Amino acid sequence: MQKVLIVEDEVSLRDGLRDNLEAEGYAVSTASTGKEGLKKGLEEEVDLILLDIVLPGMNGFDICKEIKSKKLTVPIIMLTAKAKEVDKILGLELGADDYVTKPFSINELLARIKAVLRRAEIHRAAKQKKIDFYEFGDVKLNFAELEGYKGTKKLRLSKREFDILAYMVKRKGEVISRNDLLDVVWGYEVFPSTRTVDNFMARLRKQIEDKASKPKYIQSVRSVGYKFVA
Ligand code: CA
Secondary structure, three states: EEEEEOOOOOOOHHHHHHHHHOOOEEEEEEEEHHHHHHHHHHOOOEEEEEEOOOOOOOOHHHHHHHHHHHOOOOEEEEEEEEEHHHHHHHHOOOOOOOOEEEEOHHHHHHHHHHHHHHHHHHHHHHHHOOOOEEOOOOEEEEEEOOOOEOOEEOOOOOOHHHHHHHHHEEEOOEEEEHHHHHHHHOOOOOOOOOOHHHHHHHHHHHHOOOOOOOOOOOOEEEEEEEEOOO
């Protein structure tokens, strides 16, 4: 059974969400203050967190940042009252996975929850899948030997850069979030800024693209992440 943590201080909304999620077959845990939400988010084994923004004690932005810095792969859907907060929510700093704007319909929220959980599953599956060899354009990558060529030129790629490329190849054609990429490369070790991912992509482009300034294979997807196309 998948478990959802609801962090929401409005009693009627919190109870309504809990009842609906339980009826859908989810296990539910709840928190009514910022502090409690942070504690449960960090300590409990949850598959997804629904996080209100305006909360007593500590706001949802700070909670999201704190949880993501320790448990990068736990999906977080923010519940927001203001459409103007959207950029911040999905932006680089915070790293939330999705949001719904209050008032929302329960069906809309359930659909978002399912989509976010499915993305998390796709990420896990891709991480585990093995790939030894891949070729595109004039690039040949041997992931087993950590060796690569562009034409006749040997690529100078680190183990981490090979890991990123392997992961992107496995999810070819899909939009991949910076959080997913961070998780592949760094896991729980440390939490570098998502900009670190951008720096890695810039280096990879220099190696594999014909023209790094006009990338064909590693494409940017605005405010989300990247897409590998070949
Ligand atoms: Ca609130």
